[in-house]
Amino acid sequence: MASRLGWFVLGGFAAAAAIVVGAYLFVALGGVPMETTAPPLPFEKTLAKMAIHVAVADSRGLPDPLPYNEQNMIAGAHLYKDHCAFCHGIPGGQRSPVAKGEFPPPPQLFEPDEMVTDDPEGVSFWKVTHGIRLSGMPGFGDVLTDEQRWQLAMLVAHADKLTPAVRAVFAAATSNNPSAKNSSTCSCMGSMMSNCSGMKSMMSGH
Numbered sequence: 001m002a003s004r005l006g007w008f009v010l011g012g013f014a015a016a017a018a019i020v021v022g023a024y025l026f027v028a029l030g031g032v033p034m035e036t037t038a039p040p041l042p043f044e045k046t047l048a049k050m051a052i053h054v055a056v057a058d059s060r061g062l063p064d065p066l067p068y069n070e071q072n073m074i075a076g077a078h079l080y081k082d083h084c085a086f087c088h089g090i091p092g093g094q095r096s097p098v099a100k101g102e103f104p105p106p107p108q109l110f111e112p113d114e115m116v117t118d119d120p121e122g123v124s125f126w127k128v129t130h131g132i133r134l135s136g137m138p139g140f141g142d143v144l145t146d147e148q149r150w151q152l153a154m155l156v157a158h159a160d161k162l163t164p165a166v167r168a169v170f171a172a173a174t175s176n177n178p179s180a181k182n183s184s185t186c187s188c189m190g191s192m193m194s195n196c197s198g199m200k201s202m203m204s205g206h
């Protein structure tokens with residue numbers, strides 16, 4: 001009996017070692033593509049979805065402390081234009097080069113089949129606050145206030161219910177938007193692309 005148990009334990013260790021060595025060799029021999037242009041690995045999407053599902057679980061029931069009104073939606077739209085649009089697009093806009101080149105691709109949050117209107121606002125608040133690891137989604141917890149992140153969560157949750165006043169924020173040329181002047185996006189994008197105003201006018205579709 002003891003020797004049977006011994007073999008069983010030994011077998012367990014051998015299997016565990018084989019998995020570790022196999023995983024090491026898989027990575028060491030180039031099994032994990034590091035190009036954003038490469039197709040996803042088998043199970044990559046499933047595993048990533050599972051991990052994010054668990055990570056956001058506690059924020060599901062977190063209610064937006066702000067009242068749902070046009071003022072907060074407009075504030076959210078201004079923030080979105082400054083910090084999110086070049087990845088997530090604007091209503092009726094085109095997919096930006098950044099959006100086309102990233103892996104995983106940033107969902108276009110105003111496209112009907114990519115919206116997050118079914119997600120609780122608490123979940124989007126979590127994602128905007130913490131970002132999503134191993135994706136291009138940045139965490140804004142240190143750069144935007146709680147109120148601003150809730151306004152953004154409110155906006156994306158109601159992406160299918162934009163009033164004309166909210167749409168007007170997106171329609172206005174970004175480069176003339178005074179709130180964009182102090183925006184960190186401008187300098188950050190500016191360092192990525194030499195021509196910031198070019199990027200901005202591209203986003204607004206002019």
Ligand code: HEC
Pocket residue numbers: 052079080083084085086087088102103104105106107114115116124127128132135136137138140152153156
């Ligand atoms: C540099 C590009 C980039 C910027 C800027 C960016 N995001 Fe994202 N975002 C992503 C990517 C990529 C994903 C997809 C991650 C994934 O597939 O798991 C994502 C995911 C999300 C999601 C979840 C979408 C879903 O389908 O579950 C939300 C909500 C979101 N972003 C909101 C925002 C908001 C609001 C801002 C601005 C404050 C922002 N993002 C800025 C790249 C970006």
